[in-house]
Amino acid sequence: MKRIIILVISLSIVSLSGLVFVIFFGMPQNDVLVCETKHGDQYILKSKYIWTPLNPNPVHPSVRNSQDDYSVFFKRKNSDRWKNTNTTIQYIQIDAPDSAESLCAKVAVKNTIPLVFLSFMNKNDQWYSWPHDFPESLYTYARDGIKPFIQKQLDTIDGATSHYQEARVMPIGNQLIYELPIINKGIRDNPTYENTKIIAVFASVSKDNGKNRSVLKLKLVPSIFETGKLYMSNHM
Numbered sequence: 001m002k003r004i005i006i007l008v009i010s011l012s013i014v015s016l017s018g019l020v021f022v023i024f025f026g027m028p029q030n031d032v033l034v035c036e037t038k039h040g041d042q043y044i045l046k047s048k049y050i051w052t053p054l055n056p057n058p059v060h061p062s063v064r065n066s067q068d069d070y071s072v073f074f075k076r077k078n079s080d081r082w083k084n085t086n087t088t089i090q091y092i093q094i095d096a097p098d099s100a101e102s103l104c105a106k107v108a109v110k111n112t113i114p115l116v117f118l119s120f121m122n123k124n125d126q127w128y129s130w131p132h133d134f135p136e137s138l139y140t141y142a143r144d145g146i147k148p149f150i151q152k153q154l155d156t157i158d159g160a161t162s163h164y165q166e167a168r169v170m171p172i173g174n175q176l177i178y179e180l181p182i183i184n185k186g187i188r189d190n191p192t193y194e195n196t197k198i199i200a201v202f203a204s205v206s207k208d209n210g211k212n213r214s215v216l217k218l219k220l221v222p223s224i225f226e227t228g229k230l231y232m233s234n235h236m
Contacts, residue, residue: 031094033070035104040077041114043107045070047091067091072107074114074121085127087116090165106165110224113170120170128169131211138167138178138204138216150202153218159199160185168224169210176206178213179224198225 031047049067070089073082089106092099107116114121119128140150140161154160159182167180179201203219206212220227 031070033094033100033103035107037109039109039112041109042075042077043085043104043114044073044075044082045089045103045107046073047071047094070103072116074107074116083121083125083127085114085116085119085121086129087119087127089117108168110170115168115170115224117165118167118169120168122171128210131209135210135213137213138180140164140180140202140216150216153202154182154185156218157182157200157220158185159183161202162196162198170224172223174207176210177223178204178206179219179222180216181222181225182218198222198227198229200227201225 027050029049031045031049033045035043035045037043047068047070069091072085072087072089074085075082089103092103094100094103107114109115116127118130118134121127140146146154146161150161162181162183164180167178169176169178171177180203181198182200182202183196184199200218200220201222201224202216203222204213204216206214
């Protein structure tokens with residue numbers, strides 16, 4: 001009996017110590033969002049954070065501890081193997097209005113090719129990475145503001161460049177196409193998932209897998225995106 005009492009006391013102390021640790025130091029948790037494409041392929045977005053029971057508002061990202069951006073994984077329809085895309089998506093509150101739609105619009109599959117920010121999966125199931133640093137020729141801004149030749153092209157359609165993280169790259173034929181969406185100038189400073197429509201793109205072409213690229217040129221008929229659509233959502 002004495003041994004049983006000692007054992008119960010010991011277990012109680014261990015349990016209490018664990019509870020105290022969780023209360024004050026938190027417990028690792030994950031936000032998980034599954035995005036399914038129209039052909040059945042899937043992306044999964046995972047964001048780690050530390051949950052503490054005493055947190056007065058554990059859902060809101062501003063009061064979470066060690067909140068990570070979303071890591072992105074992909075798998076084909078008939079596969080059970082998830083592939084790390086080696087890219088991240090900036091964290092937004094997962095249960096906020098339109099947040100799931102907005103997050104899923106940042107990943108896509110077009111012409112059977114999975115696409116994420118500046119990368120795609122090739123036929124060997126490997127994700128493309130730039131052969132060098134992101135080329136200066138693809139930047140729309142210089143130190144003193146938007147590049148003059150970029151602004152001149154934007155003025156012809158009363159457009160504005162979208163955030164650089166909306167840019168996509170994919171192989172078409174023997175070329176590597178880069179496109180940065182152009183949106184209506186009126187919503188540039190207050191874009192939402194519902195009002196953001198693409199009116200054109202800035203495009204660049206490479207014939208040597210990205211080592212050399214053409215200068216950005218306004219293109220009214222995109223190869224990757226579709227005008228009048230939400231970001232990539234038409235390919236989901």
